[in-house]
Amino acid sequence: MQRVFDDISYGYARAQELGKTYRPVAMYWMQGEADQTKGTTKADYQAIFDTMQQRIDAHASAVCGEEVHVPIFVYQFSSWINRTPNTAYPTIPMALLELAQTRENVYLTNPMYIHDYTDGAHLTARSSYIQGLYISVMEKRALIDGKAAKPLMPVSHQRQGRAATVWLNPVGRLSFDTSIVSDPGNYGFRLLHPDTRAIIPLTSLNIRYDAVTVSTQRISLPGPFFSMPFTGGTTGQSPGRLTGPRGCLRDSQGDIISFTLK
CATH class of the missing domain: 2.60.40 (Immunoglobulin-like)
Structure with missing residues (x-):
């Protein structure tokens, strides 16, 4: 969390040096595999996510001197199948879907089974590039076009x-x-x-x-x-x-x- 705060603070300071205004545009949240492994419940995961979102918004607002709500783009990882011992049900991917359906400024980009992997969890370089494009499509739709930003569902x-x-x-x-x-x-x-x-x-x-x-x-x-x-x-x-x-x-x-x- 501190690194997120530091990045926001640095962005503001650098913009001031250049005589520009600043606010964080978006955040990509690509996480959850470790929680699937640990057996974190949907309720606990979502509560931690809510606290994180509130703290980030509060810090960004304090730094920028205005009310800021940072859009967060999430995904659904398919590597839950390898998160022993909790391989029977995608608890955290489903929690992420529900967050995007029920929280303001949270957007689900896409499921990750469309990609190629180097191991049981990490994408190849080519698939990492493609994933960035999927995020960008959703980000433009939500933040520039002002349209409903949802994957096929x-x-x-x-x-x-x-x-x-x-x-x-x-x-x-x-x-x-x-x-x-x-x-x-x-x-x-x-x-x-x-x-x-x-x-x-x-x-x-x-x-x-x-x-x-x-x-x-x-x-x-x-x-x-x-x-x-x-x-x-x-x-x-x-x-x-x-x-x-x-x-x-x-x-x-x-x-x-x-x-x-x-």
């Missing part, structure tokens, strides 16, 4: 007999794509029993413009837990796009935003 759902439909918030059309992320089975979708978390076999999986519909042999779905994309992955393997917990659903944002690696 569910927004509503409906159950009817043997079928369930989930609506999402795509840019353009939804698509199942295995050219980058390999298929772990059913493109990463699962239905789980709400009490036992037992997998409910799917009989069909269909996609239309902004929705995914699944069906099962059960006469009525018992309020299932719809999982995406926790499928796949084995402790000790790379948590990335070929062998990690992953999914193959994407939208069409790439039709209007693209990049070239040299």
Whole structure:
């Protein structure tokens, strides 16, 4: 925390030397693997995050002489599958999702299973560069364009007999794509029993413009837990796009935003 305070204070001092004004624009929070390993609960993690955010805002406001709320951009790491002994459920990645959904000035950029890894937790140089681009897209959308800054995610759902439909918030059309992320089975979708978390076999999986519909042999779905994309992955393997917990659903944002690696 002290390093964050020091950086803000230094930024202000340097701006003053140059005859400029200053305020911190944003903060990237790429952390949580150690908390997954320790078994930190969602409630404890979020409470610590809230305290951190309040302290950073208070320090930035004191340094700049005006009320400052620093936007924080977070991610969802897929390396939870390697955080022994807590490899059964992505507690901290889900806590980060909830923070972005319920806190002011907190934005979720993307899940990390799309990348390549050098080991069980760290990205390759190429994937680190790509991750920076994902953050930049979300940062521009939130801070410059003033638009809703959310990754592809569910927004509503409906159950009817043997079928369930989930609506999402795509840019353009939804698509199942295995050219980058390999298929772990059913493109990463699962239905789980709400009490036992037992997998409910799917009989069909269909996609239309902004929705995914699944069906099962059960006469009525018992309020299932719809999982995406926790499928796949084995402790000790790379948590990335070929062998990690992953999914193959994407939208069409790439039709209007693209990049070239040299």
